[in-house]
Amino acid sequence: MKFFGKNNDPDLSWDKNAQDALKKAPVMVRSLVRNKVEQMVRDQGGDKVCLADFQLAEQKYRNMLSGKAMDSMKGKMPTPNEPGAPMVVFSSCHNALAGCQNPLIDTEEWIQAIRDWSEVEGISEKLREKVKADTIKFHNKLKISVSGCPNGCSRPQVSDLAVVGFSKPVFELEECVGCGDCAESCPDHAIIMEDERPVRDDAKCQGCFNCTQACPAGCITLSSRGGRLMAGGKLGRHPHLADTVGEYASPREVMPVIDKIVQAFLEKGREDERFADFWIRWNRRG
Numbered sequence: 001m002k003f004f005g006k007n008n009d010p011d012l013s014w015d016k017n018a019q020d021a022l023k024k025a026p027v028m029v030r031s032l033v034r035n036k037v038e039q040m041v042r043d044q045g046g047d048k049v050c051l052a053d054f055q056l057a058e059q060k061y062r063n064m065l066s067g068k069a070m071d072s073m074k075g076k077m078p079t080p081n082e083p084g085a086p087m088v089v090f091s092s093c094h095n096a097l098a099g100c101q102n103p104l105i106d107t108e109e110w111i112q113a114i115r116d117w118s119e120v121e122g123i124s125e126k127l128r129e130k131v132k133a134d135t136i137k138f139h140n141k142l143k144i145s146v147s148g149c150p151n152g153c154s155r156p157q158v159s160d161l162a163v164v165g166f167s168k169p170v171f172e173l174e175e176c177v178g179c180g181d182c183a184e185s186c187p188d189h190a191i192i193m194e195d196e197r198p199v200r201d202d203a204k205c206q207g208c209f210n211c212t213q214a215c216p217a218g219c220i221t222l223s224s225r226g227g228r229l230m231a232g233g234k235l236g237r238h239p240h241l242a243d244t245v246g247e248y249a250s251p252r253e254v255m256p257v258i259d260k261i262v263q264a265f266l267e268k269g270r271e272d273e274r275f276a277d278f279w280i281r282w283n284r285r286g
């Protein structure tokens with residue numbers, strides 16, 4: 001039996017035992033499990049999925065999920081204020097784990113660039129030195145997240161700093177049939193139809209690719225992709241959604257901007273002030 005995954009690769013076949021094991025997976029995650037198993041077998045150069053492959057991939061996936069959950073839990077726990085205490089909490093959406101087809105940027109590349117900068121600049125220790133209390137709490141830490149697309153599964157809107165993948169659509173309407181599918185597909189109501197032609201409102205467009213996929217005539221293509229930097233999001237007693245700082249084509253372009261913002265916080269942030277409160281105060285200074 002052959003399954004046709006999202007990449008429509010027909011090369012893999014499944015033996016009967018592996019098929020039976022897959023059928024026992026809950027319907028909601030069956031397609032995800034199938035993709036993960038096939039990805040592992042392809043990576044190993046195989047062309048057939050057997051029960052052992054299925055069990056190995058399932059175990060790897062469970063381990064990865066529990067490892068991510070553990071990292072996330074550790075980042076939220078209070079820790080003694082002593083040298084080496086981790087002060088930067090990184091998170092990214094789980095597009096690779098989930099087999100998500102939406103990422104517009106390589107989230108691992110962007111988060112790694114931010115990690116590298118943090119390590120080279122000693123950001124964690126510099127942040128720790130600003131905290132005078134004996135215990136470091138979650139709000140003392142700098143939360144940085146990366147999401148592969150505007151759906152924002154890593155909650156960029158409530159992160160101190162965040163990068164969100166985007167790609168603005170380009171309309172070439174020679175073949176447009178005026179169907180309006182693009183306008184209907186837009187979650188942000190950024191397209192209206194005027195005289196049977198789509199008109200896009202750039203201010204509303206978040207840069208996903210729903211309209212690109214929806215167009216039956218191939219009139220909409222993706223422009224170059226990049227990351228939208230956001231800053232100052234927080235929950236708590238006085239929630240604040242992160243502001244958009246700018247759009248950048250690569251990690252190399254965004255890193256000087258992140259560095260400038262964090263260095264300003266280190267220099268001008270008040271004692272025990274959380275980053276988002278500093279950001280709001282800094283931006284209101286006129």
Ligand code: SF4
Binds near residue numbers: 100149150151
């Ligand atoms: S943020 Fe986008 S790319 Fe990342 S998991 Fe969510 S839908 Fe997929």
Ligand code: SF4
Binds near residue numbers: 186188191205207
């Ligand atoms: S890219 Fe997304 S947000 Fe922008 S117009 Fe198309 S569907 Fe709407």
Ligand code: SF4
Binds near residue numbers: 183197220
């Ligand atoms: S979906 Fe394509 S063909 Fe239909 S109105 Fe939009 S641009 Fe034109």
